[in-house]
Amino acid sequence: MMMMKVKVSELVLVLSWVLCVSAEVQHENIYISGCSDSDGEQMYGLDGEELWYADFVNKRGVYPLPSFSNSFRYEEGVYEAAVADEHTCKLNLNLALRGMKDYPMENDPPSSPIIYSRDDVELDQQNTLICHVTGFYPAPVKIHWTKNGQNVTEGTSIDVPFPNKDGSFRQTSRLEFTPQLGDVYSCTVDHPALDQPLTRIWDVEVQQPSVGPAVFCGLGLTVGLLGVAAGTFFLIKGNECS
Known part of the structure; x- marks a missing residue:
């Protein structure tokens, strides 16, 4: 089954969400890939936790979980693959924005921190x-x-x-x-x-x-309002696999 939620601005973010189910255990594996004119995001997650994300400013991959909680590591080259994905994303960015320019803009506010x-x-x-x-x-x-x-x-x-x-x-x-x-x-x-x-x-x-x-x-x-770049997001929910 596929579910798509689309909102328009100057940022495009693509999310794929695959749920794998077995007889004994169920896990959620999430991959996010996105870009804007000046920024980008690549992230892998499992069961609600971030396993790895690309730090494009410092040009490295980051494992945000403490080492004692997760010793999992990806193979070499995952950051380089993320850089290549960002390049492809930016090539497609203008085409996507032109195709969705008539969609209305919507915002959902955050909860109190x-x-x-x-x-x-x-x-x-x-x-x-x-x-x-x-x-x-x-x-x-x-x-x-x-x-x-x-x-x-x-x-x-x-x-x-x-x-x-x-x-x-x-x-x-x-x-x-x-x-x-x-x-x-x-x-x-x-x-x-x-x-x-x-x-x-x-x-x-x-x-x-x-x-x-x-x-x-x-x-x-506090008073004042800082500008935040809003974004267009494609949310894609994948099929079950075993």
């Missing part, structure tokens, strides 16, 4: 803040961090958008940090479907001297 620490918080011990957002279409969102009201770029990273089963996307950003008492962090998400960005605040506090640091999340809003 969720922010949490990777590990239990200990003062002066390095940790990672994680900001997760889901439910948006088209991809991607823009995510940026602040510390005590100042923009932070060092130590930040963001995964490529990952498809949900309803055709929307989810995306996760990370910030490496060392918690200090009284520090205040924020994660702000922007998307064309939002009237204004969504911000989640994360503080480090001491509740009781005998308890130690505790963290809590609070909602906040």
Whole structure:
């Protein structure tokens, strides 16, 4: 069975989704290939996790999962194959946009972001803040961090958008940090479907001297709207195989 969801702008993204079923186990294998005039994306995933994606800025393949959770590695040449696919995608981009220029533009806004620490918080011990957002279409969102009201770029990273089963996307950003008492962090998400960005605040506090640091999340809003390139997406759901 094939399902296609089409929305138009200056970005084309192609998603193939194959579901393989056996008598004992069921897995979802996902491959995303896409491009724009200035950017591109290649990603492989399994069972809701990103196994590998192409970092075209630094010209390398990335395995985003921790090494202890997954030792799987693709054969040599997978990044070079992704570069070749991007070249083909860009050759076809103008033809696809001309053929779909009369389709209406639609946007689905993201949910409020969720922010949490990777590990239990200990003062002066390095940790990672994680900001997760889901439910948006088209991809991607823009995510940026602040510390005590100042923009932070060092130590930040963001995964490529990952498809949900309803055709929307989810995306996760990370910030490496060392918690200090009284520090205040924020994660702000922007998307064309939002009237204004969504911000989640994360503080480090001491509740009781005998308890130690505790963290809590609070909602906040920021003003202004950052532009995000919207996109055209083909969602293709494949047949079952055994």
